[in-house]
Each structure stands twice: as structure tokens, then as C-alpha cells.
Amino acid sequence: MSTIKSALEVCAFGIQSCLIAEKVGAVRVELCDNPIEGGTTPSYATIKRVRERVAIQLYPIIRPRSMNYLYDEDEWNIIINDVLMCKELHCDGVSVGVQTVYGEIDADKMKYLVEIAYPMQLTCNRVFDAVPNPYEALETLIDAGCKRILTSGLAATAPEGIEMLKSLVSRANGRISIMPGAGVRSTNVATLKAITGAREFHTSARKFADNLVLFSNPAVSDAGNMYVADEEELMKVMAALQ
Numbered sequence: 178m179s180t181i182k183s184a185l186e187v188c189a190f191g192i193q194s195c196l197i198a199e200k201v202g203a204v205r206v207e208l209c210d211n212p213i214e215g216g217t218t219p220s221y222a223t224i225k226r227v228r229e230r231v232a233i234q235l236y237p238i239i240r241p242r243s244m245n246y247l248y249d250e251d252e253w254n255i256i257i258n259d260v261l262m263c264k265e266l267h268c269d270g271v272s273v274g275v276q277t278v279y280g281e282i283d284a285d286k287m288k289y290l291v292e293i294a295y296p297m298q299l300t301c302n303r304v305f306d307a308v309p310n311p312y313e314a315l316e317t318l319i320d321a322g323c324k325r326i327l328t329s330g331l332a333a334t335a336p337e338g339i340e341m342l343k344s345l346v347s348r349a350n351g352r353i354s355i356m357p358g359a360g361v362r363s364t365n366v367a368t369l370k371a372i373t374g375a376r377e378f379h380t381s382a383r384k385f386a387d388n389l390v391l392f393s394n395p396a397v398s399d400a401g402n403m404y405v406a407d408e409e410e411l412m413k414v415m416a417a418l419q
Contacts, residue, residue, distance in 0.1 A: 182376065183370055183375075183376055183377070183378065183418040183419075184203075184204040184205070184376065184377045184378070185202070185203045185204060185205075185377075185378055185379075185380070185411075185414060185415060185418060186203065186204065186205040186206065186207055186236075186356065186358075186377060186378070186379045186380075187203045187205070187206050187207070187379075187380065187381065187382070187406055187411065188206075188207045188209060188216070188358070188379060188380065188381035188383075189206040189207065189208050189209065189227075189381070189406060190209055190210065190211075190212045190216075190381070190383065190404045190405075191223075191403070191404070191405065192223065192226055192227050192230060193386070193405050193406075194206070194381075194383070194404075194405050194406035195208065195227050195230065195231050195235075196230065196231065197405070197406040197408045197411065198231075198233065198406060198411065199231045199232065199233045200408070201408060201411040201412050201415055202415050203233060203411070203415075204233055204234055205233060205234035205235070205236060205269070206227070206231065206233065206234070206235055206236065207236050207237075207238055207272050207300070207327075207379070208223070208224065208227055208235060208236070208237045208238065209237075209238045210223070211243070212381075212383065212404050213401075214242075214243035215240075215243050215303075216238050216240060216302075217238070217240050217241065217242060217243060218237065218238060218239055218240055218241060218259050219237055219238075221262060221266075224237050224262070224263060224266050224268065225266055228266050228267055228268065234269040234270065235268045235269055235270075236268065236269060236270045236271055236272050236300055237259075237263050237268060237271055237272070238271070238272045238273070238302060239256055239259045239260055239263070239271045239272065239273040240273070240274075240302070241255045241256060241259075245276065245307070246274045246275055246276040246302075246304040246307070247275075247276050247277070247278060248275060253275075253286070256273065256275070256290070257290075257293065259271075260273070260290055260293060260294050260297075261293065263294075263297065264293075264294060264297055268297060269297060269298065270294070270297045270298035270299060270300060270324065271290075271294060271297060271299060271300070272299075272300040272301075272302045272327065273290055273299060273300075273301070273302060274287075274301050274302040274303070274304025274305065275287060275290070275304065276304050276307065276308070279309070280307055280308055280309050281308060281309065281310075281313070281314065281317075282301070282304065282305070282308060282314045282317045282318060282321075284317045284320070284321060287299070287301070287317070287318065287321040287323065288320075288321045288322065291321055291322040291323065292322075298323075298324040298325075299321075299322070299323045299324055300323065300324060300325045300326070300327055300356070301318050301323045301325070301326045301327065302327050303327055303328065303329070303358070303359070305318070305326050305327070305328045305331075306328055306329055306330075306331050306332075308331075311328075311331055311341065311345065312345075312348060315345060315348055315349060315353070318353060319349070319352050319353050323353060324353065324354060325353060325354035325355070325356050325377060326345070326353060326354070326355055326356065327356050327358045327379055328342065328345065328355065328356070328357065328358065329342075329357065329358060329359035329360070330342040330345065330357070333359070333360070334359045334360025335357040335358060335359050335360050335361050335365075335369060336360055336361075336365050336368075336369065337360070338357075339368075339369060339372055339373060342355060342357050342369070342372075342373040342375065343372055343373045343374065346373050346374045346375050347374070354375075354376060354377050355373070355375050355377075356375065356377040356378065356379050357369050357373060357375050357378055357379065358378070358379030358380065359379075361378055361379060361380040361414070362380065362382070362410070362414070363410055363413030363414045363416070363417050366378055366380075366414050366417045366418060367417045367418070370418065378414075378418065380411075380414060381404070381406065382406050382407045382410040382411045382414065383404040383405065383406060383407065384404065384405060384406075384407045384410075385402050385403070385404065385405075386402075386403040386404060386405040388403075
């Protein structure tokens with residue numbers, strides 16, 4: 178059995194999940210809005226309240242919209258200001274990614290974000306899983322000064338990308354943290370740890386939250402769903418990592 182000391186990051190789609198993450202012993206939350214869109218930047222008030230309520234590391238995702246990570250001038254300006262907002266609110270870091278029209282990591286923009294974010298740290302989000310050459314992207318992000326890469330190993334889920342994750346951990350050789358995410362569960366995290374050699378893992382362990390409102394109008398269908406972290410599943414993940 179592996180003796181590597183492991184850490185868990187929880188992808189949290191609301192303050193409730195952040196509180197659960199801290200309760201079970203996670204070291205960090207990636208705070209997001211809009212789970213159906215793959216995660217977008219949470220509001221100022223949400224980040225502020227989470228920072229007031231939890232002591233573990235807080236990394237809001239900085240992503241003004243879904244679809245891709247290629248941004249125009251206005252969106253780039255939004256990203257810069259959101260990073261500075263997170264620094265103002267005493268976040269520990271941000272999760273962010275910027276790509277070129279060819280899908281490569283935008284080296285200049287990532288370097289700039291590392292510079293303006295300091296002393297916060299940067300996690301490169303799953304823009305990494307859209308790159309044409311993962312080994313080239315790895316070196317680009319190391320050179321930019323990013324702290325970690327959230328990745329499924331360029332596959333739909335981390336278990337499916339396990340061999341690429343293993344290769345990335347080996348190539349990184351401690352220069353940057355490779356953090357497997359997507360499809361990470363209590364039933365597979367021990368295997369991911371043993372095979373990849375990764376030290377950090379990412380999961381949302383999300384489930385549908387109960388609707389406490391006793392009346393709903395059947396003619397209105399735009400209410401959507403709210404997600405919350407499954408405390409029991411997170412505890413199982415933590416146990417598996419130990």
C-alpha cells in the first residue's frame with residue numbers, strides 16, 4: 178500500500194459544499210458556479226462569504242463563460258479583475274486557464290496571471306485536457322509558475338486517463354503537482370493514488386440537494402437543480418486516501 182501523504186480538493190458549487198469539505202478534512206475547495214456549464218466564476222458575495230466561513234484553502238475558478246478557454250479582450254479584462262478580486266478577498270489561489278486558437282496553453286497570459294495573482298497560487302484548470310500536446314503544455318505551465326494542474330489525463334474521466342496521469346506525474350518530477358480530477362470516487366481513488374503517484378486529488382462528490390420548498394408550479398420548468406457535496410462519499414474518499 179502507498180505511503181504517500183495525500184490531499185483532497187473538493188469542487189464546491191456553493192457555500193454548503195465548502196462547509197462539508199472543511200468538515201471532512203479536505204485541504205482545499207475549488208469554488209464554482211454553474212455546474213451544468215462545467216463551472217464558472219462565482220460572485221463576489223459568494224467568495225466573500227465562503228472566505229469568512231471556512232479556514233481551508235479557497236481557490237475560486239476564474240472562468241467567465243463555458244465552451245472554451247479562448248477569450249477576447251473584454252473577457253480577458255474580466256479575468257484579470259476577477260483574479261485581483263480574489264486577492265482582495267484573501268483567497269489562497271485561483272483555478273484558471275487560457276488557451277490559444279490552436280488549443281495550446283497561452284504561455285504569456287498564464288505567466289501574467291501568475292504575476293498579478295501573487296501571493297496567491299494558480300491551478301491550471303481543465304483547459305489542460307484540451308491541449309494537442311500534454312507534455313509541451315506541462316512544460317509551459319511549469320515555466321509560467323503554476324502550482325498544479327487539474328487534469329483527467331486528457332480522457333473523459335481520471336480512471337480512463339490513468340496511464341497519462343502516471344506519465345505526467347513522472348515527467349513533472351515534483352516541479353508541479355498533477356491533480357487527478359473527473360470521475361474520482363471512493364471506489365477508485367486508492368487505485369489512482371497507487372498507480373499515478375499523484376499526491377492531490379479532486380472530486381465534487383456531488384448529489385442533488387433536497388428542495389425544501391413545499392409548493393412548486395408544474396407549469397414552470399426553469400427552476401433547475403442544486404448540487405451539494407455528499408458528505409458520506411467524501412468521508413469514504415478521505416478514508417481511501419489514508
